[in-house]
Amino acid sequence: MSTAPRALKRGFTLVELLVVIGIIALLISILLPILNKARERANSIKCMAQQKTIMMAVIMYCGENKQTLPIPPAIGDTYQSYAKGDRRNSLMYYMMPDNSGAGVLDYKNGVFWSYILKGADKALSTAAPNKMLQTTMNCPSSAYDAYRWIFWGGNTGVKPRNFTYSWNIQMWGSSPGGGLPGNQCGIPAVYWTVVTKISQIKQSAHKILLVEELAANDGECWIQCKDDDDVPAIVHLGGSNCGFADGHSETLTPSQLGFIAGKSFQKATQDLSAQAQQKTRYYFSLRE
Numbered sequence: 001m002s003t004a005p006r007a008l009k010r011g012f013t014l015v016e017l018l019v020v021i022g023i024i025a026l027l028i029s030i031l032l033p034i035l036n037k038a039r040e041r042a043n044s045i046k047c048m049a050q051q052k053t054i055m056m057a058v059i060m061y062c063g064e065n066k067q068t069l070p071i072p073p074a075i076g077d078t079y080q081s082y083a084k085g086d087r088r089n090s091l092m093y094y095m096m097p098d099n100s101g102a103g104v105l106d107y108k109n110g111v112f113w114s115y116i117l118k119g120a121d122k123a124l125s126t127a128a129p130n131k132m133l134q135t136t137m138n139c140p141s142s143a144y145d146a147y148r149w150i151f152w153g154g155n156t157g158v159k160p161r162n163f164t165y166s167w168n169i170q171m172w173g174s175s176p177g178g179g180l181p182g183n184q185c186g187i188p189a190v191y192w193t194v195v196t197k198i199s200q201i202k203q204s205a206h207k208i209l210l211v212e213e214l215a216a217n218d219g220e221c222w223i224q225c226k227d228d229d230d231v232p233a234i235v236h237l238g239g240s241n242c243g244f245a246d247g248h249s250e251t252l253t254p255s256q257l258g259f260i261a262g263k264s265f266q267k268a269t270q271d272l273s274a275q276a277q278q279k280t281r282y283y284f285s286l287r288e
Contacts, residue, residue, distance in 0.1 A: 037237065043140040044236040044251060050136050051210055051241055051249035054165065057115035058209065059198070059247055061092075067197040070112050072167035072219035075152070076101035079109040087172060095218060102217040103150045103161040107133050139164040139212055141235040149215040151229040156215070164233070165243070166213045166221040170195050170286045187224065191287040201245045201286045208283045210243025214267055223257075224284035226270045234261055234268055242283070257283060 061070050070092035078101055079094040093110025095101045107113065107130060117132055142148070148161040173194045201207050211221040214233040221230045232240035232254065238261070239251040254261040258280030259268040270280070281288055 040141065040235075040237050044239075044241065047139045047141065047212070047236065047241045048249040048251070050139070051165070051212075051243040052247065053116060053136055054210055055243040055245075055247045055249065057112065061112060061115050062198040067199045069171050069196060069198055071172045074220050075218040077218070079106055091219075093219070099150075099160050102152050103159055105137065105163045105219070107162075134162060137163045137165055139233065139235065139241070142233065150217050151215040151231075152217040153229065161216065163216060164212060166211050166216045166219050166230070168207075168209050168211065168284055168286065169220050169222045169225070170284070171209065171220075172196060187281055187285050187288075191281075191285050193287060195286045198245060202288060204245035205248075206283060207245045207286050208242045209245050210249075212241045224280045226272070228269075231268050231270075232257060232259060245286075252283075255279075 058070060062068060071087055071090065073088075073091045073093060073095050075095065077088050077091055077095050078097050082088045091110060092112035094106040096104040096106045098104040113130075113133055116136055117130060142164050148158065150157065150159045150161050170192075171194075195201055198204070211223055211230075212233045212235075213221055213223075214231050215229075217229060223230050223232065232242075234240055234254055236251050239253050240257070241249055241251050242257075243249050254268040255271075255276075256279060257268075258271050258276040258278075260271050261268050271277075
């Protein structure tokens with residue numbers, strides 16, 4: 001009895017397989033930038049939420065301390081005893097002695113931590129640094145790692161760093177007595193004075209207190225003073241998130257802040273034109 005011949009099974013030819021692979025590669029190349037943008041938008045939203053948490057902590061702190069602003073630490077401001085009357089006895093938090101006091105925050109000492117995380121002042125003195133505090137102080141687009149870029153007096157390099165956000169230098173200044181140096185950074189001297197109370201800030205809805213720094217070295221940011229160590233981190237689709245004195249957070253471009261976007265590590269440089277300097281003062285000069 002004869003049987004009908006079986007139909008031959010036909011597989012993909014090499015050309016067809018290459019065409020399919022090419023189509024898949026093309027789709028990936030189209031979708032990947034879209035997915036990256038979506039991820040960055042999510043990171044930006046999370047970053048702004050963290051900044052809002054920090055700014056609400058500032059407002060609560062001021063409400064409980066006669067409108068007095070918390071004082072950020074400078075390089076080397078570690079947790080220790082200082083002379084009576086020295087502002088470093090009452091900083092919002094401190095720097096660790098690691099890396100000569102730059103780049104590493106002390107997440108165990110400082111009254112400000114309890115305003116971000118309830119009960120932190122009671123727990124941190126005996127516990128390891130709280131991961132929630134570290135998460136809050138680090139932008140998700142610059143995820144925490146033991147070693148990251150830090151700018152400090154031209155000593156650029158990968159060093160220990162455990163935070164992203166820093167504070168406007170006009171919040172009490174950088175010297176032990178709380179006064180600012182003579183350099184007014186192009187800001188009229190009448191406006192270049194320390195601000196000790198949140199009520200002294202003019203137009204708080206557009207005054208930036210919290211800065212998302214590219215390679216922060218301490219808690220103070222001289223962003224309005226053409227300080228190459230203190231520049232905004234341009235990580236959110238061409239923008240940088242900022243925390244304002246009224247409690248909100250907002251994404252601003254380098255141009256809006258009076259900067260020019262750069263390519264090296266996405267490092268921006270300050271635009272020295274009169275118009276750009278006015279933009280910088282609009283956001284950072286707290287008494288104008």
